[in-house]
Amino acid sequence: MNFSELFWDSFKNLSVNKLRTGLAALGIVIGIGSVIGLISLGQGSQLSVQSQIESLGANLLTVSPGAPSSGAVRGAVGGGTTLTNGDAAAIAASPQVTTIQNVSPELSRRSQVTTGAANTNTQVIGVEPDYQSVHKVEIAAGSFISQRDVDSLAKVAVVGPQVMSDLFGDGSNPIGQSIRINNQSFTIVGETVSKGGSGFQNQDDIIFVPLSTAQKTVYGADYLSSIALEAKSQEVMTEAENQVGYLLLSRHKLSDPAQADFRIFSQADILNTAASVTGAFTSMLSGIAAISLLVGGIGIMNIMLMSVTERTREIGLRKALGAKKKTITQQFLTESVILTFAGGLFGIVLGMIISLILSKVTGIPFVLAPSSIILAFGVSVGIGILFGWYPANRAANLQPIEALRYE
Amino acid sequence: MALHIMSNEPTIQVKNLAKVYKMDGVETVALTDVSFKINKGEFVAIMGPSGSGKSTLMHILGALDLPTAGTYLLDGQNVGKLSDDALAEIRNRKIGFVFQAFNLLPRTTALENVMLPMAYAGLPKNERQNSAQKFLEMVGLKDRMDHTSNQLSGGQQQRVAIARALSLNPSIILADEPTGNIASAQAEEIMDIFQKLNEEGHTIVMITHEPDIAEHAERIIHIRDGRLVEDALNHK
Numbered sequence: 001m002n003f004s005e006l007f008w009d010s011f012k013n014l015s016v017n018k019l020r021t022g023l024a025a026l027g028i029v030i031g032i033g034s035v036i037g038l039i040s041l042g043q044g045s046q047l048s049v050q051s052q053i054e055s056l057g058a059n060l061l062t063v064s065p066g067a068p069s070s071g072a073v074r075g076a077v078g079g080g081t082t083l084t085n086g087d088a089a090a091i092a093a094s095p096q097v098t099t100i101q102n103v104s105p106e107l108s109r110r111s112q113v114t115t116g117a118a119n120t121n122t123q124v125i126g127v128e129p130d131y132q133s134v135h136k137v138e139i140a141a142g143s144f145i146s147q148r149d150v151d152s153l154a155k156v157a158v159v160g161p162q163v164m165s166d167l168f169g170d171g172s173n174p175i176g177q178s179i180r181i182n183n184q185s186f187t188i189v190g191e192t193v194s195k196g197g198s199g200f201q202n203q204d205d206i207i208f209v210p211l212s213t214a215q216k217t218v219y220g221a222d223y224l225s226s227i228a229l230e231a232k233s234q235e236v237m238t239e240a241e242n243q244v245g246y247l248l249l250s251r252h253k254l255s256d257p258a259q260a261d262f263r264i265f266s267q268a269d270i271l272n273t274a275a276s277v278t279g280a281f282t283s284m285l286s287g288i289a290a291i292s293l294l295v296g297g298i299g300i301m302n303i304m305l306m307s308v309t310e311r312t313r314e315i316g317l318r319k320a321l322g323a324k325k326k327t328i329t330q331q332f333l334t335e336s337v338i339l340t341f342a343g344g345l346f347g348i349v350l351g352m353i354i355s356l357i358l359s360k361v362t363g364i365p366f367v368l369a370p371s372s373i374i375l376a377f378g379v380s381v382g383i384g385i386l387f388g389w390y391p392a393n394r395a396a397n398l399q400p401i402e403a404l405r406y407e
Numbered sequence: 408m409a410l411h412i413m414s415n416e417p418t419i420q421v422k423n424l425a426k427v428y429k430m431d432g433v434e435t436v437a438l439t440d441v442s443f444k445i446n447k448g449e450f451v452a453i454m455g456p457s458g459s460g461k462s463t464l465m466h467i468l469g470a471l472d473l474p475t476a477g478t479y480l481l482d483g484q485n486v487g488k489l490s491d492d493a494l495a496e497i498r499n500r501k502i503g504f505v506f507q508a509f510n511l512l513p514r515t516t517a518l519e520n521v522m523l524p525m526a527y528a529g530l531p532k533n534e535r536q537n538s539a540q541k542f543l544e545m546v547g548l549k550d551r552m553d554h555t556s557n558q559l560s561g562g563q564q565q566r567v568a569i570a571r572a573l574s575l576n577p578s579i580i581l582a583d584e585p586t587g588n589i590a591s592a593q594a595e596e597i598m599d600i601f602q603k604l605n606e607e608g609h610t611i612v613m614i615t616h617e618p619d620i621a622e623h624a625e626r627i628i629h630i631r632d633g634r635l636v637e638d639a640l641n642h643k
Contacts, residue, residue, distance in 0.1 A: 005526070016514065317510045320471060321571070322499020322527040324492045400498075401471045404510070 010334040013307075021339065024303035027296025028343025028383065029350055032376050034289035036351025036368070041358055042282025043367040049274045053267060055195055055203075060134065061100075061229040061240055063087075063248070066261040081223040082261040085211075087248060088227045094247055099240035102230040104134040107214045107221060113167070113207060114180045120166040124181055124207045126214025134230045137208075142175045142190030149189075150210040153217060157181070158190040162204035181207065182218050237266050293379065296343070297387040304336050304391035308398075315395050316403025325396040332395050336388025337381055344380025348373055416483050418578055418610050419445040419468065424477035426463050426633075437463040438633045441477070445579075445612060450605040452624035452641075453614045460633040462583070465614045469504060469581045470497045482578055499527050503572025507584035509564040511556035517543060517567045518552040524574050542570035546600055562593025569600055573609075580604065582613040586620055598623045 014021045065080030088105035091097055107126040112119060131137065132144045142158070149156050157179060159167075164174050174191045186209060195203035215221050231240040241264050248262055249255070308315070315328060352368060359366040426438040437460045445451055455461040466472035467479060470486050479486045481501060489497065498504075511520045521539035530538075543552050546566040556564055565585060572580050582601070586594035602623055605611050615621050622641065629637035 002532075005532070012514065313510070314512060317512070318523075318527075319495060320469070320498055320504055320510075321524045322495050324495045324527075326492075327527060399472075401466050404471070404506075 006330060006334050007338070010331060010338055014335055014338060020303060024299055025339050025343035025346070027299040028293070028340050028380055029296075029347045031289065031293030031296040032344045032347025032380055033350030033354060034292060035286055035379075036348050036372060036376055037354035037358070038282060038285045038289050039372045040351065040355035040366065040368045041364065042278060042285070043369060043372075044355070044359055044364040046275055046278045046282075047367055048364050049278060050271060053271050053274060055136070059231040059234055059237065060267045061231060061237065061244065062265045063227040063229065063244065064263050064265070065223070065225070066263055080261060081221075082252065083224040083227060084222065085215075085224065087251060088224065090251055091227065091229065091244055091247060097240075097243045097247055099232050099236040099243055100229050101232050102130045102134045104128060104131040104228040104230075105211060105224045106131065106226050106228060107211060107219065107223075108225045109214075109219060111182050111218075113163070115167050115178070118167045120163060122163050122166075122205050122207055124209060124214065124218075126211035126218075127208050128211050131208070131228070134228045138193040140191045140193045141173070142188070144190055145208055145210050150212050153213045154210055155184065155186045155213060155217070156189045156210065157186040158192060158208040159188055160192050160204040160206040161194045162202060163207055164191055166205075179207075181209070184218060237268065241266060293383065297340075297383040300336055300339055300383065301387040301391060303339075304332060304388055305394070307335070308332065308391050308395045311395075312398060312403045312406040315398050316400045316406065319398070319400035320404060328396040329392045332392035333385060333388045336391070337384035340380045340384030340387075341377070344377055347380070348376050351376075417444040418447045418449075418482060419443075419612070420478075420480040420483075421468075422478045422480075424464075424467065424474050424479065426460070426467065426472075427475045436633055438467075438474070441630075441633075441635045443628060443635065443638055445610065447578075447610055448605070448608050449626060450601070450611045450624045451613070451626045451628060452621035453612065453628045453630060454616060454618075454621050455630035456616060459630045461614050461616075461630045463633075464630060465581065465583050465612075468579075468612060469502055470494045495527075499524055500575055501578040503575070503577040503580040505565065505568050505572050505580065505582040505585045507587040509556070509561070509568050509588070511564055511567055511571075513557065514555055516553050516555055517548060517559065517570075520556065520567055521571045521574055524571060528575055538574060539570070542573050543567070545573070546570045560593070561589045562596060565589055565593075565597055566600065569597070569604075573604070579610045579612055582611065584615055585613065586615075586617070594620070 063083065065082045085105055088103050091100060092103040105128060109124055110121060111124045112121055113124070125131075127145055128150055129145060129147050132139075137144065139158070140161070144158055145156065148154070159174060159179075164172070167179065168174065168177065174188045177188045179186050179188060192204075192206075192208075209218070229240065229244065231237050245257070245260070245264055249257060249260060252261055254260060318328065355368065356366055358364065421444075422442045424438055424441040425436075428435045428437055441464065453461050453464060463472070467474050470481070470489075473487055477487075481497065484497075486494070486497060504510075511517075512523065518536070518539050521542055522535040525535040525538065540552065543549060546569050548563060548566055548570070551559060551563060554563075556567070559567065565588075569580075572582075580601075585601070586597055589597060598620065601611055601613070605625075611624075613620075613624060621627050625641055627637075627639060627641050628635060
């Protein structure tokens with residue numbers, strides 16, 4: 001019997017009890033569907049995180065203060081006060097640092113911001129003009145913080161579109177409006193273009209003020225929460241990281257890099273971290289979905305065992321007419337593989353529909369790698385063989401005489 | 408296999424055949440010391456009341472079951488010492504079964520049913536189709552080839568089964584109560600076919616408990632309590 005005959009024979013046997021066949025395959029449909037859906041969703045969110053991080057500015061290095069340590073007590077990373085304006089100025093001025101083209105010292109805090117009628121809690125960042133080029137900020141109306149604003153401790157603010165709509169509603173003209181940050185009045189001089197995205201850091205829910213104003217007038221702090229650096233190119237990122245690191249170590253009078261009271265992240269680091277987080281999340285969800293595949297496989301085995309019992313007489317007859325063990329095994333394995341393959345096919349379609357709908361709802365781009373489709377087919381065929389093996393062997397090992405007697 | 412062509416060798420040769428079933432530690436003796444020979448071209452009926460062991464004998468002759476003791480030579484080959492797959496090949500090539508319950512595959516056409524043993528023998532599809540058509544014609548079902556088994560009467564189903572049994576030109580045709588489930592008018596037609604096949608040279612071994620069916624055979628073997636009690640020619 002050749003393969004196409006075996007196929008049509010099995011197909012005919014499966015179509016005898018369509019409801020049962022359908023229900024058995026449904027387990028595989030749901031299992032493969034959820035795995036495909038989740039993998040696609042994971043790949044989509046990875047892509048969106050990636051493009052979002054890239055939109056924050058390529059060639060970006062961020063220096064954060066290390067954990068503040070006083071004696072044996074060590075605080076959280078980023079909470080320190082060890083980065084100063086002097087550090088930022090030194091990076092910009094040092095002849096040893098040849099790979100950095102822009103330096104942006106920043107002081108970032110969450111603050112309550114109010115107008116006469118509305119209030120919101122948002123990110124307030126004290127910045128210098130270089131911030132705009134380092135972080136690729138585009139201005140929709142008015143202008144960004146200028147050097148004169150910084151020099152004169154001006155109480156001016158540039159707001160993100162999200163803050164605008166929270167405080168004034170959509171479509172109003174922001175320029176010249178007045179807001180209060182920590183009970184001090186600021187005049188809005190510009191609004192940024194939306195960067196979109198709602199990832200881990202919303203670039204639209206943000207207020208920029210001059211760094212000097214933030215440090216001296218609003219928060220009374222003489223340190224920085226971070227220094228953002230723009231390297232000259234992607235290729236010199238590692239070199240830039242080293243140059244800045246050695247400069248800061250010597251400025252902070254530290255000889256051992258292990259004791260550094262600051263940390264330098266590159267965009268690549270953040271990208272990798274984000275990718276590994278979404279990757280871990282995806283594989284965890286896919287793992288859960290894989291369990292439903294396992295349950296589906298057990299369903300297939302159950303149905304095949306039932307079918308073997310039901311067709312005991314038929315198996316006995318086939319053996320009486322000369323079918324060898326191998327022939328019977330082949331027949332039942334073909335049936336279970338057809339079942340799971342068809343289940344896999346519908347599952348892939350279902351998974352694509354699920355991830356298409358989810359991407360429409362969440363705005364995550366729709367991605368489906370051909371490798372995951374191939375994987376899904378492979379897995380469904382594998383399940384058919386794995387869970388069809390025992391029933392098929394049970395059929396093959398039936399004694400023809402017992403099988404023929406079976407009523 | 409070479410012995411097959413030696414004309415003086417009997418087709419079936421059983422010697423001191425015994426079969427004991429063990430179930431839950433209890434031994435049941437089904438056959439004791441049965442010996443006989445059947446030559447090529449004979450038409451033999453094996454008779455006996457139910458529980459006499461005639462079904463057990465038929466299973467052993469059909470290579471569906473192995474004897475506990477004694478030897479069974481089919482065409483000179485010792486069937487008692489073969490593996491499952493070798494037995495499957497014997498059943499496929501050398502034995503044509505005709506069962507009481509017809510045992511056709513459901514939802515399958517007469518033609519496909521007859522083609523099945525030839526498929527297991529590995530014959531190419533068109534060859535299978537041609538011989539299946541030939542044998543169905545021979546049993547008078549030329550215009551019923553595409554009917555599925557449930558569209559056929561009992562007698563017609565049994566004729567399909569006979570065509571299936573003939574399909575690989577076996578050494579013996581083994582019929583187990585072939586008319587047991589068939590109305591008597593049609594039963595006569597079935598017996599006519601067997602008689603015709605016998606006249607053409609086929610060796611036929613038929614198990615039955617009905618004396619008037621056994622009358623069609625030229626030799627009758629009587630089994631009682633697992634023993635061969637009478638083996639005589641039937642003078643018609």
